Amino acid sequence: LIELDRAHLVHPVSSYRGHEQQGVRVLTSAKGATVVDSRGRQLVDGFAGLWCVNAGYGHESIVEAAARQMRDLPYATAYFGLGSEPAIRLAAELADRAPGDLNHIYFTLGGSDAVDSTVRFIRFYWHARGEPQRDQFISIEQGYHGSSTVGAGLTALPNFHAGFGIPFDWQHKIPSPYPYRNPVGEDGNAIIQASLAALRAKVDTIGANRVAAFYAEPIQGSGGVIVPPSGWMKAMRGLCKELDILFVADEVITGFGRTGPLFACTEDEIVPDFITAAKGLTSGYVPMGAVFMADHVYQVIADGAGTSAVGHGYTYSAHPVSAAVGLEVLKLYEGGLLENGLRAGKRLMAGLESLKDHPLVGDVRGRGMLAAIELVADKAAKTPLPAEAQPSRRIFDRAWENGLVIRAFANGVLGYAPPLCCTDADIDAIIERTAKTLDQTLE
Numbered sequence: 473l474i475e476l477d478r479a480h481l482v483h484p485v486s487s488y489r490g491h492e493q494q495g496v497r498v499l500t501s502a503k504g505a506t507v508v509d510s511r512g513r514q515l516v517d518g519f520a521g522l523w524c525v526n527a528g529y530g531h532e533s534i535v536e537a538a539a540r541q542m543r544d545l546p547y548a549t550a551y552f553g554l555g556s557e558p559a560i561r562l563a564a565e566l567a568d569r570a571p572g573d574l575n576h577i578y579f580t581l582g583g584s585d586a587v588d589s590t591v592r593f594i595r596f597y598w599h600a601r602g603e604p605q606r607d608q609f610i611s612i613e614q615g616y617h618g619s620s621t622v623g624a625g626l627t628a629l630p631n632f633h634a635g636f637g638i639p640f641d642w643q644h645k646i647p648s649p650y651p652y653r654n655p656v657g658e659d660g661n662a663i664i665q666a667s668l669a670a671l672r673a674k675v676d677t678i679g680a681n682r683v684a685a686f687y688a689e690p691i692q693g694s695g696g697v698i699v700p701p702s703g704w705m706k707a708m709r710g711l712c713k714e715l716d717i718l719f720v721a722d723e724v725i726t727g728f729g730r731t732g733p734l735f736a737c738t739e740d741e742i743v744p745d746f747i748t749a750a751k752g753l754t755s756g757y758v759p760m761g762a763v764f765m766a767d768h769v770y771q772v773i774a775d776g777a778g779t780s781a782v783g784h785g786y787t788y789s790a791h792p793v794s795a796a797v798g799l800e801v802l803k804l805y806e807g808g809l810l811e812n813g814l815r816a817g818k819r820l821m822a823g824l825e826s827l828k829d830h831p832l833v834g835d836v837r838g839r840g841m842l843a844a845i846e847l848v849a850d851k852a853a854k855t856p857l858p859a860e861a862q863p864s865r866r867i868f869d870r871a872w873e874n875g876l877v878i879r880a881f882a883n884g885v886l887g888y889a890p891p892l893c894c895t896d897a898d899i900d901a902i903i904e905r906t907a908k909t910l911d912q913t914l915e
């Protein structure tokens with residue numbers, strides 16, 4: 473398998489960095505929060521795959537739901553006014569639970585195309601409102617919004633831009649509200665004021681009547697699990713309303729129980745104009761993403777459809793098998809998984825906090841089952857680990873040898889997003905194996 477993988481399977485994020493020398497690691501089975509590799513090693517999956525297997529592995533009821541739908545109707549297009557029962561029912565169930573009036577749902581295959589779809593819907597919206605010059609988009613440093621070409625331009629991680637001529641000139645960024653490393657310090661109110669001022673200044677520079685939308689993650693995931701101060705989302709949402717800029721909450725990671733409820737926006741007490749979701753929507757069993765649109769946005773787009781048609785849609789939009797899985801996963805979340813996630817999340821955060829005195833640990837942060845520790849060379853000065861001491865791959869490898877899957881970001885951040893089904897023993901194993909990995913990193 474290692475040879476075949478090297479010869480034929482492309483892994484852009486890892487293999488271009490030379491990781492193929494070491495060879496692929498192959499997972500063969502999984503149950504609950506435990507994955508098994510081809511050498512028979514059992515590991516606790518502290519990252520739920522790629523922050524997606526929120527329900528955990530091996531749920532027979534999900535398998536049944538998918539198999540039943542494959543037998544009954546494996547495919548139906550959402551083009552030409554056609555549809556399928558599970559897609560319609562899932563849209564209705566989601567609209568019922570989404571914040572405020574986010575009642576209109578467009579299904580995609582994952583997060584990147586959900587983000588791309590918002591860009592198209594938003595352009596269409598401003599055309600229909602007679603303001604087509606509103607074609608400028610603002611997102612945030614350290615933000616991640618996908619690796620399609622448009623999504624990668626909204627993403628602010630430079631390795632997703634290199635060589636592609638992105639971001640486009642209509643894609644702008646403001647600084648991240650990164651409490652641990654914010655130039656204004658760690659005070660929440662000061663950070664909120666700085667972000668508000670940065671957004672105002674950016675809008676002034678671009679031109680108030682040119683800005684179409686602002687994108688924010690409730691917690692910045694791929695940038696290193698950066699948790700903005702409490703009240704930050706609400707303040708930014710309020711300013712966007714004041715400036716008549718559409719607000720997109722990218723909940724691809726935070727949605728579906730990752731931070732506690734089905735939508736992190738609920739905790740943030742906001743109703744955005746759009747939510748993008750994926751990952752936990754189908755818990756990784758099959759691909760699916762979703763765009764949630766507010767009533768007032770949908771009405772403008774629907775009313776404008778006759779005058780300036782914009783074709784948009786994917787072959788696998790609203791896929792019936794994915795929708796059937798989505799419906800079953802939703803039942804599981806509400807049948808106890810969300811609750812278990814909240815309980816396990818408290819244990820996870822307490823466990824990570826208990827590592828705070830470790831000489832390498834500079835910061836511990838998170839919400840629910842989404843957490844990180846940031847490793848530093850000097851705690852007082854918050855000095856990042858020197859480049860040669862923070863080969864994230866080595867920490868990842870060590871953790872793997874210790875029976876733990878975590879995300880080791882290049883900037884010395886270790887990310888945690890375990891399945892919501894974790895038992896106390898799973899969480900304790902995550903903490904113990906992290907502590908062991910950190911001790912070995914010190915040696």
Ligand code: PMP
Nearest residue numbers: 582583584616617618722724725
């Ligand atoms: N938005 C956010 C916030 C994400 O975290 C991700 C994926 N990590 C995406 C969009 C893109 O999703 P996908 O990988 O499913 O295309």
